[in-house]
Amino acid sequence: MRNRAFLFFSLIMPxxxxxxxxxxxxxxxxxxxxxxxxxxxxxxxxxxxxxLSVQLVTFREQGILRRFRVTPVGASAMLASSLVSxxxxxxxxxxxxxxxxxxxxxxxxxxxxxxxFVLVTIGxxxxxxxxxxxxxxxxxxQETQIINQIIWFVFLFISGATIPFPLLPGAVQxxxxxxxxxxxxxxxxxxxxxxxxxxxxxxxxxxxxxCALIAxxxxxxxxxWEPESKAPRQAKMWAAAAVVPFLLLGVWESVNGDLRxxxxxxxxxxxxxxxxxxxxx
Amino acid sequence: xxxxxTIEVNSxxxxxxxxxxxxxxxxxxxxxxxxxLLGPNGAGKTSTVExxxxxxxxxxxxxxxxGLDPQTSGAEFKYAIGAALQATALPDKMRVHEAxxxxxxxxxxxxxxxxxxxxxxLEEKRNAFYSQLSGGQKQRLALAMALVNNPRVVFLxxxxxxxxxxxxxxxxxxxxELKKEKKTILITTHYIEEAEKLCDRVAIVDHGKVIALGTxxxxxxxxxxxxxxxxxxxxxxxxxxxxxxxxxxxxxAEADDYLLYSTRVPRTIVALVKHLEEKNNELVSLxxxxxSLEDIFLELTGRRLRD
Numbered sequence: 001m002r003n004r005a006f007l008f009f010s011l012i013m014p015x016x017x018x019x020x021x022x023x024x025x026x027x028x029x030x031x032x033x034x035x036x037x038x039x040x041x042x043x044x045x046x047x048x049x050x051x052l053s054v055q056l057v058t059f060r061e062q063g064i065l066r067r068f069r070v071t072p073v074g075a076s077a078m079l080a081s082s083l084v085s086x087x088x089x090x091x092x093x094x095x096x097x098x099x100x101x102x103x104x105x106x107x108x109x110x111x112x113x114x115x116x117f118v119l120v121t122i123g124x125x126x127x128x129x130x131x132x133x134x135x136x137x138x139x140x141x142q143e144t145q146i147i148n149q150i151i152w153f154v155f156l157f158i159s160g161a162t163i164p165f166p167l168l169p170g171a172v173q174x175x176x177x178x179x180x181x182x183x184x185x186x187x188x189x190x191x192x193x194x195x196x197x198x199x200x201x202x203x204x205x206x207x208x209x210x211c212a213l214i215a216x217x218x219x220x221x222x223x224x225w226e227p228e229s230k231a232p233r234q235a236k237m238w239a240a241a242a243v244v245p246f247l248l249l250g251v252w253e254s255v256n257g258d259l260r261x262x263x264x265x266x267x268x269x270x271x272x273x274x275x276x277x278x279x280x281x
Numbered sequence: 282x283x284x285x286x287t288i289e290v291n292s293x294x295x296x297x298x299x300x301x302x303x304x305x306x307x308x309x310x311x312x313x314x315x316x317x318l319l320g321p322n323g324a325g326k327t328s329t330v331e332x333x334x335x336x337x338x339x340x341x342x343x344x345x346x347x348g349l350d351p352q353t354s355g356a357e358f359k360y361a362i363g364a365a366l367q368a369t370a371l372p373d374k375m376r377v378h379e380a381x382x383x384x385x386x387x388x389x390x391x392x393x394x395x396x397x398x399x400x401x402x403l404e405e406k407r408n409a410f411y412s413q414l415s416g417g418q419k420q421r422l423a424l425a426m427a428l429v430n431n432p433r434v435v436f437l438x439x440x441x442x443x444x445x446x447x448x449x450x451x452x453x454x455x456x457x458e459l460k461k462e463k464k465t466i467l468i469t470t471h472y473i474e475e476a477e478k479l480c481d482r483v484a485i486v487d488h489g490k491v492i493a494l495g496t497x498x499x500x501x502x503x504x505x506x507x508x509x510x511x512x513x514x515x516x517x518x519x520x521x522x523x524x525x526x527x528x529x530x531x532x533x534a535e536a537d538d539y540l541l542y543s544t545r546v547p548r549t550i551v552a553l554v555k556h557l558e559e560k561n562n563e564l565v566s567l568x569x570x571x572x573s574l575e576d577i578f579l580e581l582t583g584r585r586l587r588d
Contacts, residue, residue, distance in 0.1 A: 059372070067369040069428075071387045072333050072359040226336070227368075 006163045013091050014044040018097055022105045030268035033107035033232050037097060038188035041116070042161045044093050045123040048086050049155070050148060050170075052130035055082070057144045060135075067224045075223035078134055079216065086126045094120055111192035115201055119191060119208075120154045126208045129215035135229050136222035155181040163262040177259060178243075178250030180211055186259055187195055189266045203249060210245035218242055221250070287312045287434060287465040288333065293330050293342035295489075302328045303306065303339070304489035310482075311406040313463040316362045317480035319470055320482070321572065327367055327470035328578050330438050333467065334462040344489060346434055351520055358386060362430035365423040367439045367469075373412035377403055381412065381429060388430035397425040401455070417448035424455055431436050435459060441475060453478060473574045492581050507531075509570040510549060514539070515563035522560075526552040 018040045059065045095259060101107040110116075116238035134151070136145040156162055158172050159181030168176060176182045187204040190196040198205070218238045222231065253259050286309035292453065295303040305324045310316040318326040328487070331337045332345055335358065344351060348359040371380050378394050385391040396402045400554055401421040406414060414422065420440060427435055437456070441449040449472075456479050459466060469580030470476055476483045477497045485493040485500070492502055505532055524532030528545030543549040546569060578584075 063366070063369040064372060066336060067366060067371065069336060070359065070362065070364045070366070072356040072385060073387050 005170050006029065006055075007028070009047045009050050010044065010090060011096075014040055014097065015094055015100070017043055018100060018225050022101065024130060026105070026270065029270075030106040030108060033105045034111060034192040035189060035270045037101045037107065038111075039185060040097055041094060041120065041188050041192075042159070042181065043124070043156075044090060045120055045184060045192070045260070046099065046127050046152075046155055046161065047230040048090060048124050049127035049134075050152065051131065052082055052086055052128045053135040053144055053148060054141070056135035057138065060224060061141060061227050062130060063227055066227075067237045069225045073215065075225075076220045079220055079223065082123055082132075083128050083216070086128050087121065090120070090124050112195040112197055115191035115196060115198050118187060118198060118205065119184065119187045119201065122187050122205055122212060126180060126184075126212040126215070128220060129212045130242065132219035133215050133222075133242055135201040136219045136224070137235045137239045139230050156181065158182075160185040160263065164267050166260070166267050167239040172255065177253040177257065178246055179245050180243075182247075183249065184206060186263055186266075192261055193266045194262075194267050201244060203252070207245040207249040210241055214244065215242040286310060287314075288316070288467060289345045290329065290344075291343045293329060293332060293339045293344065294457070295325075295332065295337065295340050302489055303332075303342075305342070306486070306489065306491055307342075308491055308494060310370055310465060310467060312465055314481045315466045315467050315468065317459050317470060317476040317483040318486050319473070319476040319483050319578075320486035321471055323485040326471075326486055327438055328469060328489075329486070330436050330469055331366075334366075334436055335359075336366075360390075360430060361432055362434050362436065363427035363430060364436040365420070365427045365438065365440055367442070368490050369423070371411040372418065373410060375411050376408050377411070377414070378407040380422060381425060384426050385429045388496060390431060391429055392431050394559075397429065401425040402451075411461070417451065419445060420448070420452060421455070428459075432464070434465045434467070437466065439469055439471070441470070441472065448574055449475075473578075479576055483574065485574070485581065487578075492579065498575060500574065500577055507544050508546050508572060508578075510543055510546065510553075511540040511566075511568040511570070512539045512541060512553065513537055513565040513567075514557060516560075517541055518560075518562070522556070523553070526556060528552070562586050 018037070021036040022033050026036050056065075065078075098110065130147075130151075134144060134147050138140050138147055158168060158176045159182060160168075160176070163171060165173065165176065165182065165186065185197075187201050187208075190201065218241060222235045222238060224231070228270075243278040290306055290308050295304045303428065306325060308316070308328055318329060318509075322324050332339050333346055333351060338352060346358065347361045349361065349537065351358055351545065365374055375383075378398065381394040381397055386392065398407050401424060403418065403421060411419070411422075424437070424440065425542070427437070441452050444452065453475070456466065456468070460479075468475070468479060468588035480497065482494065482496050483517040493503075495503065521532070523529065523541060525540050526541070526549055528543040528549040529541050530536045530544060531540075531542040533540045541549060541553075550567075552565070
């Protein structure tokens with residue numbers, strides 16, 4: 001809470017989105033809230049991507065990491081502790097979003113709580129690990145910010161987190177099925193609206209978990225303590241390995257997946273408050 | 282090389298691109314000794330100490346600390362050492378007591394936060410953010426953190442660089458205390474005063490090589506450095522007269538004083554007194570300055586330390 005950037009990306013921004021989505025797009029209608037809350041939860045989880053990469057690069061540039069290096073703490077322990085602390089800082093925001101959805105926007109029900117909990121947990125680790133990968137392959141804060149902006153922009157606008165997936169043009173949808181963010185948004189919407197249980201979200205969870213695992217291992221391998229040490233050329237190749245689970249899932253989804261039909265079905269739940277013109281538009 | 286030394290450094294070399302930072306550095310530090318690496322910026326002091334801390338790998342040569350190789354001994358090595366690094370920081374929004382608690386939690390055996398805060402005069406600052414500390418307070422915290430695991434060996438890399446004289450003296454007092462605790466301390470500095478005051482032995486480092494090694498007293502005796510005698514007399518002396526006194530290698534007039542550089546101080550003084558009596562002149566004041574490590578550095582390298 002002492003870090004203003006963290007406060008903004010992890011608390012203020014998601015809550016602002018909640019009020020904008022539920023208040024303006026949802027027009028205050030209770031039945032639209034689960035769909036919109038799922039998007040806000042996804043944004044909150046995806047916020048981990050920013051926080052950790054910026055923190056790690058700042059620590060490296062300021063020589064903070066090298067002070068840890070003369071202690072018995074290893075790279076994996078450093079990264080794991082940052083993932084865990086980030087996760088526990090994300091949970092209160094998720095709880096506040098649920099509380100406001102119910103108390104201010106009169107949302108009824110909570111969806112499949114276990115599925116939401118597991119998606120938030122695995123999702124937070126996945127996006128934070130992807131942030132760690134960015135920190136591993138960039139040499140300066142400027143580079144980190146540029147790459148973060150590009151990836152964040154893609155996550156934000158072509159995953160369904162801001163514009164509902166069915167409203168995206170076909171070509172964009174074809175790309176979106178290769179993005180981790182798309183499965184997080186879709187998984188949360190299915191858990192919120194359809195009460196989808198964990199076994200039925202297995203593919204999503206496996207991909208998010210696989211991505212998290214590879215991203216963590218790769219970032220631990222590429223970890224650099226010293227400000228002046230540069231990312232090796234092959235680092236970017238290693239970093240690319242983290243997206244392999246989503247390449248596979250994207251191919252599978254393109255051939256025989258049901259993400260599109262689920263996304264359309266979930267969107268129906270807010271047809272009432274969303275005017276048809278807006279959707280067709 | 283001394284066997285059984287706590288720190289051993291053998292023929293270290295290290296190159297950064299085209300710059301040869303270390304060109305065969307060797308020395309050994311005994312248990313409980315305060316050992317200084319004295320030299321100008323860029324001499325290779327920090328490279329040496331960072332190799333000993335395990336932060337860098339040498340291109341060739343070997344080091345051992347408490348019989349352990351910093352690169353391969355893992356946690357056992359980290360438990361044995363404490364370090365105050367030259368280029369480091371803590372997160373701005375970390376509180377003083379949190380830093381000590383956090384770093385203490387990394388070790389199986391640790392000193393209490395309260396004890397360290399008291400000892401380093403940081404009790405009043407226990408809840409202050411790192412960003413709110415002055416330079417001296419940051420340095421005291423760095424020293425407290427270096428001791429959080431009660432290490433056998435402490436590395437202090439330029440612990441007083443950039444601090445004002447009063448804060449510097451506070452740091453000296455802390456090092457003196459550590460000395461009483463029989464800690465083995467390796468300290469790097471480009472302050473002559475620091476090396477003379479704190480160190481049992483000093484290695485003078487220049488251009489990646491140890492150019493002299495010994496106790497401050499040995500170094501001064503071994504060198505051909507001359508003692509300066511500052512003389513003020515009642516009536517001006519004829520040019521060159523004082524320069525011909527026994528033992529005097531150089532004589533300079535500076536304001537009202539004459540600066541005599543002598544290799545045989547007692548004989549020079551006797552000769553001076555005789556000379557003044559003969560000339561019916563009077564001695565107003567006389568000051569003897571022994572050669573400093575600065576003079577020795579100048580003699581060995583032809584440069585001043587802060588050039």
